Amino acid sequence: MSYDWISFTTDYGTDDGFVAVCEGVIARIAPVPRVLHVTHTVPAQDVRRGASVLAHTVPYLPPAVHLAVVDPGVGTERRGVVLVVAEGLLVGPDNGLLIAAAEALGGIREAYQLTEPAYQLSRVSATFHGRDIFAPAAAHLAAGIGPENLGPPVDVGTLIRLPEPETLAEEGKLSSEVFAIDSFGNIALAATGADLDAAGATPGTSVHVNIDGRTVNAVVTRTFGDAGPEAYVVYVDSAGRVALAVNGGSAAADFDATLGDPVLLLFARP
Structure with a gap:
C-alpha cells in the first residue's frame, strides 16, 4: 500500500539543513508523496515532548507514513522500527517516541526492525539516522514497499515505552x-x-x-x-x-x- 503523505516530526530545529536533507532524501526515493511538517522544534532530545506532540497531532492527519526523530540514543544499540497501525505507519527510534501516537491511531498491529540495507542509504552515519535510515525507510514505505521487507518482525511487547507520569x-x-x-x-x-x-x-x-x-x-x-x-x-x-x-x-x-x-x-x- 502506498501513501500520499509523510508527516515529519523532529527536534532538529530550523537553523541547520538537517530537515531539508531528510526531505531531499525522501524526494529522491519517492518524489510523489507530499511531506507534512508537524514540527521541528521539539526541545532537543525531549522524547516525551515529541511523543506528546505526535500523539495529539496524528489523529487529525490523513493516512500517512509518520516519520518522527527525537533520538538521544542515535548510534547505540537502540532499534529503529516501523509500527503498523490501522491507517498508516510510524517510523523512528524505539525509545518510546512512537507509542502514544500508535495508540491514538488504534494501536499497534505489527512492528518491524529497520535492518535491511537495501532500504537505507549506502553509508550510514553513527549520528544521523534520520537521514540515513529513517527518511529512506519512510520514503520506501510511502512508495508502497511492505514494512515486512525492511527487517525482521519485532515482538510488540518488547517495544520501549515511556514511564507513565503519576497523578x-x-x-x-x-x-x-x-x-x-x-x-x-x-x-x-x-x-x-x-x-x-x-x-x-x-x-x-x-x-x-x-x-x-x-x-x-x-x-x-x-x-x-x-x-x-x-x-x-x-x-x-x-x-x-x-x-x-x-x-x-x-x-x-x-x-x-x-x-x-x-x-x-x-x-x-x-
Whole structure:
C-alpha cells in the first residue's frame, strides 16, 4: 500500500539543513508523496515532548507514513522500527517516541526492525539516522514497499515505552506534574479532564496552584476569556489535559517551569 503523505516530526530545529536533507532524501526515493511538517522544534532530545506532540497531532492527519526523530540514543544499540497501525505507519527510534501516537491511531498491529540495507542509504552515519535510515525507510514505505521487507518482525511487547507520569486526584486536591509547555507558555499537566472532575473542580472554582514550591491563586475556567487580563486560569486544553495559563501572559515564564516539576492544585470548597 502506498501513501500520499509523510508527516515529519523532529527536534532538529530550523537553523541547520538537517530537515531539508531528510526531505531531499525522501524526494529522491519517492518524489510523489507530499511531506507534512508537524514540527521541528521539539526541545532537543525531549522524547516525551515529541511523543506528546505526535500523539495529539496524528489523529487529525490523513493516512500517512509518520516519520518522527527525537533520538538521544542515535548510534547505540537502540532499534529503529516501523509500527503498523490501522491507517498508516510510524517510523523512528524505539525509545518510546512512537507509542502514544500508535495508540491514538488504534494501536499497534505489527512492528518491524529497520535492518535491511537495501532500504537505507549506502553509508550510514553513527549520528544521523534520520537521514540515513529513517527518511529512506519512510520514503520506501510511502512508495508502497511492505514494512515486512525492511527487517525482521519485532515482538510488540518488547517495544520501549515511556514511564507513565503519576497523578492523584481526590476531593478538593489534584497532584500531578508538568507534562508539556507550549510556545505560548501554557503549562500542561499529566492530569486529564477526568482527574479534574474527580477532584470536584468546576468552572468558577478557586484554586491554589503550587508548582515546585512556587504558588499562585487561579480560577477554573472553560477558556482564557472567562477570566480577567493577567489572571491565572486552570482549564482543560485541546488535548484533554489540565493546564495552567495566564490570560495574556506566560505561565511557564512566571513559574520558571520545567518538565517533570511537581504540581499541586488545592480547590476551594463551594
